[in-house]
Amino acid sequence: MTEDHYPKGRARLVSPVSCDGFVGIRRITPRGKPVRTHVRAGDIWLTGTTNGKYEFSEPTLMRACELSAVGEFSYVERERPSIKPDEVLVRIDRVGICGSDIHYYQNGENSGNVVDFPHVLGHESAGTVVEVGGDVRKVTETDRVAIEPGLPCEDCSYCADEDTYHLCEDMEYMSSPPTDGALVEYVAWPARYVYPLPESVSLREGALVEPLSVAMHACERAGVSAGDSVLVTGGGPIGQLVAEVAMARGAGQIVLTDVVEEKVRLAEERGVDFGVDVTTDDPIDVIHENIDENGVDIAIESSGAEIAIETTTDAVKRGGDIVFVGVPIDASLPTDVVGIIGDEYDFRGSFRFSNTYPDAIEGIRTGRFDVDGIVSFERGFGETQAAFDQAAEPESVKGVVRVSDEL
Numbered sequence: 001m002t003e004d005h006y007p008k009g010r011a012r013l014v015s016p017v018s019c020d021g022f023v024g025i026r027r028i029t030p031r032g033k034p035v036r037t038h039v040r041a042g043d044i045w046l047t048g049t050t051n052g053k054y055e056f057s058e059p060t061l062m063r064a065c066e067l068s069a070v071g072e073f074s075y076v077e078r079e080r081p082s083i084k085p086d087e088v089l090v091r092i093d094r095v096g097i098c099g100s101d102i103h104y105y106q107n108g109e110n111s112g113n114v115v116d117f118p119h120v121l122g123h124e125s126a127g128t129v130v131e132v133g134g135d136v137r138k139v140t141e142t143d144r145v146a147i148e149p150g151l152p153c154e155d156c157s158y159c160a161d162e163d164t165y166h167l168c169e170d171m172e173y174m175s176s177p178p179t180d181g182a183l184v185e186y187v188a189w190p191a192r193y194v195y196p197l198p199e200s201v202s203l204r205e206g207a208l209v210e211p212l213s214v215a216m217h218a219c220e221r222a223g224v225s226a227g228d229s230v231l232v233t234g235g236g237p238i239g240q241l242v243a244e245v246a247m248a249r250g251a252g253q254i255v256l257t258d259v260v261e262e263k264v265r266l267a268e269e270r271g272v273d274f275g276v277d278v279t280t281d282d283p284i285d286v287i288h289e290n291i292d293e294n295g296v297d298i299a300i301e302s303s304g305a306e307i308a309i310e311t312t313t314d315a316v317k318r319g320g321d322i323v324f325v326g327v328p329i330d331a332s333l334p335t336d337v338v339g340i341i342g343d344e345y346d347f348r349g350s351f352r353f354s355n356t357y358p359d360a361i362e363g364i365r366t367g368r369f370d371v372d373g374i375v376s377f378e379r380g381f382g383e384t385q386a387a388f389d390q391a392a393e394p395e396s397v398k399g400v401v402r403v404s405d406e407l
């Protein structure tokens with residue numbers, strides 16, 4: 001399409017929002033009379049006027065995959081975000097599907113956060129920097145980066161301590177309403193929260209730095225150290241990665257439980273000592289017979305399942321540590337207070353993470369952490385809905401969307 005397709009004249013953008021596939025342009029005739037004309041969105045873009053002629057530039061629209069209602073995605077054109085001086089524009093390549101995304105998709109809410117439709121999901125993302133703001137020194141154009149999805153306020157007491165910014169009450173976290181997520185072509189993000197990936201780390205691995213970070217933080221909260229025996233309840237992405245990080249920290253024997261046999265087998269293939277399908281075997285028996293008759297040193301609850309939460313106190317020895325990272329729909333802590341007192345259990349919560357990205361990326365580079373091995377499938381951007389449906393199936397561990405694919 002060339003300039004000649006359009007009438008000559010001064011033009012200025014009326015609205016960047018497309019309507020019926022067209023973008024409204026107000027054209028000012030040489031005599032100063034405004035005339036409406038239309039230009040097809042996506043083909044070409046009019047940016048201003050020079051000497052009575054249109055100026056053409058690259059399209060500034062992008063594709064976004066919106067959750068438009070419960071159980072329904074739609075593709076729309078949105079304005080490509082522009083960057084502030086401290087930001088970079090990232091062309092998104094891969095987005096991992098998180099359990100929280102599936103809750104939003106299926107129920108329109110997750111842990112009390114309710115979606116205001118339309119809403120963009122996805123917070124496990126990586127892509128390529130295509131534009132950098134004037135103040136940015138950390139990355140340059142063409143760098144491949146993982147995006148840390150939380151933006152703390154940087155102003156409260158939690159943010160003042162660099163280890164607790166993840167507890168900021170004003171955190172904007174991608175895909176947690178009302179903050180949009182990464183299932184879009186381009187994201188503008190502060191350079192401070194993007195991390196360059198070394199050549200040997202793929203963009204898919206970059207996207208999975210986020211769940212790996214959740215697992216790293218849970219193991220840190222549990223204080224997993226050399227020789228500790230660990231029970232991991234739940235063989236989803238977080239449970240699999242908690243086991244991975246615990247192994248990397250030198251844990252002794254590790255038991256992983258789930259109700260889905262495929263997840264138990266995967267954990268065993270990935271190096272867990274005992275995978276227990278709780279539909280057929282009792283993890284307490286396995287622990288007592290094979291590890292220690294008093295129980296394990298640490299339990300990290302990664303399923304959110306009520307039955308697994310209850311199991312933790314039976315599984316852990318006196319004086320042991322119990323960390324909760326799997327988010328239940330609605331469940332209380334083990335309530336045998338006398339038992340908790342007598343056995344001196346330490347209960348801890350583990351929420352997201354802080355300062356994990358550099359170590360996570362380095363750990364993937366050196367092979368200390370395998371994140372690729374938890375991926376069950378990948379699908380293209382145009383199949384996002386099918387990807388969510390597949391990710392929700394019990395035997396899926398981690399689904400990934402290739403946002404970089406053509407629609």
Ligand SMILES: [Zn+2]
Pocket residue numbers: 098099100123124210211
């Ligand atoms: Zn997540």
Ligand SMILES: [Zn+2]
Pocket residue numbers: 152153154155156157158159168169170171
């Ligand atoms: Zn804050």
